[in-house]
Amino acid sequence: MAQKGLVIVHTGNGKGKTTAALGLALRAVGQGLKVCMVQFIKGSWKYGELKAPEFLPGFEILPMGRGFVDLGAAEPNPEDVSLARDTLAAAREKVLSGQYGMVILDEVNYAVAYRLIAVDAVLQLIREKPEGVHLVLTGRDARPEVIEAADLVTEMREIKHPFQKGIKAQRGVEF
Secondary structure: OOOOOOOOEEEEOOOOHHHHHHHHHHHHHHHOOOOOEEEOOOOOOOOOHHHHHHOOOOOEEOOOOOOOOOOOOOOOOOOHHHHHHHHHHHHHHHHOOOOOOOOOOOOHHHHHOOOOOHHHHHHHHHOOOOOOOOEEEEEOOOOOOHHHHOOEEEEOOOOOOHHOOOOOOOOOOOO
């Protein structure tokens, strides 16, 4: 466990939020901390990071979403809401378990922005977090209240993206 567990937010419209969190996980495991990444949206796709626990003892990853959320819907899909609530409950269990030095809530900011979970529930988890646990929250559109509650906030800003040139997602980079 850390002496002072930090609340870290990676947000913004640029790429690299989950990747930065995975970098923190790699560093934390290298320092002997157990890390759990709980994924709110990702679920049905086969991302490269899903294989990481095979090579990185002390790192656990739980993909719990459907992998697709209908952004244009007037109301969120009830299945997505149910999955997001289950994911938050699982994340809360990991945070409070005393087993992990770092817990990453991957895409949690999206889950709040898409109205799958309430920002108040995320803020409650931040308040309940044990002192020695680092809590990392990723995803675009981090709410001001979450940013205020955090110790460290990094905004990824897109300047240039290969998709603008018609280059498709690359294995090992985007997934």
